[in-house]
Amino acid sequence: MTSPTSPSLGILTLERGVPPGATPPTPAPGSILNPSTFNFPTIQEIVAGAWVENVVPGDPTLEPAYIAAANRLVERGAVAISSTCGFSIRHQLAVATAVNVPVVMSxxxxxxxxxxxxxxxxxxxxxxxxxxxxxxxxxxxxxxxxxxxxxxxxxxxxxxxxxxxxxxxxxxxxxxxxxxxxxxxxxxxxxxxxxxxxxxxxxxxxxxxxxxxxxxxxxxxxxxxxxxxxxxxxx
Structure with a gap:
């Protein structure tokens, strides 16, 4: 068990299209988003406008949104940053430059x-x-x-x-x-x-x-x- 003050991993997530107020599906066991996957706490921030269809082929206009979401995670106490899509490595350098914590996007x-x-x-x-x-x-x-x-x-x-x-x-x-x-x-x-x-x-x-x-x-x-x-x- 981790305590509430344990260092948190910040996870940048893609848009999923879940309607406002709706409960998103429970992440499958082993998922980076499933709380049981790690022995440390995680926190999440959605990258505005980042969908599978534009993150996978690459969209340089998403860079400010990635940086903004990463900064929100750090403000919330994240001591490292990762992401839910390996293709986010395109924004690795920009995010690592913007925040003063380790960044491992992919x-x-x-x-x-x-x-x-x-x-x-x-x-x-x-x-x-x-x-x-x-x-x-x-x-x-x-x-x-x-x-x-x-x-x-x-x-x-x-x-x-x-x-x-x-x-x-x-x-x-x-x-x-x-x-x-x-x-x-x-x-x-x-x-x-x-x-x-x-x-x-x-x-x-x-x-x-x-x-x-x-x-x-x-x-x-x-x-x-x-x-x-x-x-x-x-x-």
């Missing part, structure tokens, strides 16, 4: 460190909500040798992909995520048997991390791991 921040964990022949599979929009600049890997060790797969077109575009977004279908993610991993491993680690870009995928770990028998990292590392460093 699990993609882990990618350079994970590459160093593996032998040169080992590859990392990055699983994303939509591989069409996971551009090279978001990976943060300049070395072509390292880049060749990264393979990307997405679940675009699947049920979860469609659900997240709805307004309001329906309750998370964890089974659908697991089915689509498992199928994507199977395809990637068939093409790249050297895959030794899996990194979930999508902040919705932690709901299936444990199930996928049991299935694929490989290390799986997600945004909640990065949040725990960051909060653990603060004490």
């Amino acid at each position: 699990s993609l921040i882990l990618l350079p460190a994970l590459l160093r964990q593996l032998p040169q022949r080992g590859k990392i599979a990055v699983l994303t909500y939509d591989s069409n929009h996971l551009s090279e600049d978001l990976l943060g890997i300049a070395d072509p040798v390292d880049r060749a060790r990264i393979v990307i797969g997405g679940i675009e077109g699947g049920k979860y992909w469609h659900d997240e575009l709805k307004r309001p977004a329906p309750p998370t279908d964890v089974k659908a995520i697991e089915t689509d993610v498992a199928a994507c991993i199977a395809r990637l491993r068939a093409e790249h048997p050297e895959i030794a680690v899996i990194l979930f870009e999508c902040a919705g995928f932690p709901t299936v991390t444990s199930a996928i770990q049991r299935t694929v028998k490989l290390p799986v990292y997600d945004i909640t791991d990065l949040c725990r590392i960051t909060m653990g460093s603060i004490g």
Whole structure:
């Protein structure tokens, strides 16, 4: 149990289209938004105008809204900032510049460190909500040798992909995520048997991390791991 004065993780959330006064769906177990996921408290602020359909492909006009929401979290006592969408890494630098706390907007921040964990022949599979929009600049890997060790797969077109575009977004279908993610991993491993680690870009995928770990028998990292590392460093 954490005390009310325990340091809080601030989470920047996307718009979900929940009508005013309505109760949003309960976050699934393992979700970054589920209170039971962490052993520290979390607080949330919605990034005004940030929907899946404009955050995933990228919208530079959202930067002021990200900064404003991050500042509200810090004012409320957040000692670190994260987000509910890995594609928010586009605003990593702007938010980190605007607030005086650690900022970890996406699990993609882990990618350079994970590459160093593996032998040169080992590859990392990055699983994303939509591989069409996971551009090279978001990976943060300049070395072509390292880049060749990264393979990307997405679940675009699947049920979860469609659900997240709805307004309001329906309750998370964890089974659908697991089915689509498992199928994507199977395809990637068939093409790249050297895959030794899996990194979930999508902040919705932690709901299936444990199930996928049991299935694929490989290390799986997600945004909640990065949040725990960051909060653990603060004490």
